[in-house]
Amino acid sequence: MNTKFYKMRRNRMVSGVLAGLSDKWNFDVTLVRFLFAIFTISNFGIGVIIYIILASILPTKEEIEAEMYGTGPRKRKEAEAIEDNDGWFW
Template sequence: MNSKFYKMRRNRMISGVLAGLSDKWNFDVTLVRFLFAIFTIANFGVGVIIYVILASILPIKEDIEEEMYGTGPRKRKEAQAIEENDGWFW
C-alpha cells in the first residue's frame, strides 16, 4: 500500500478511521482508541471534529484494493453495446 491514509471496515466501531490509522502505523487498535480518547478529553472535543472530517474524507482500504486490482463487481454501464449489424454474422 502507498503512503495514503484510509479507513477500514474490519475492526471498526463507528466509521473505521481509528482502525485504519492503527493498521497504517502497525499499532494495536485499542491503543489508538485510548490515545484518541485522551486527546479528545484534553482538547475539549477537538478530536471529535477531526474524526468527523476524516470519516468524510478518507477512502476505505478495501475499496482502494478493489479498484487497484480490479476485484470489485463489474459495472454494467461500462460494457459496450452490441449493434445488430456489426459484421460478425451473415
C-alpha cells in the same frame, strides 16, 4: 512506501477511522483508541471534529484494494447483453 490513509470495516466501532490508522502504522487498535480519547479530552473535543471530517473523506481499505487490483464491480457497458430467445442453459 504507500502513504494513503484509509478506513477499515474490520475492527471498527463507529466508522473505522481509528482502525485504519492502527492498521496503517501497525499499532494495536486499543492503544490508538486510548490515545484518541486522551487527545479529545485534552483539546476540548477537537478530536471528534477531526474524526467526523476523516470519516467523511477517507475511503475504505477495501475500496482502495478494489481500485488497485481491478476487483471492483464491472461497469455496465462491459456487461454482455442477454437476448430474449436464449434458452435456459444454452
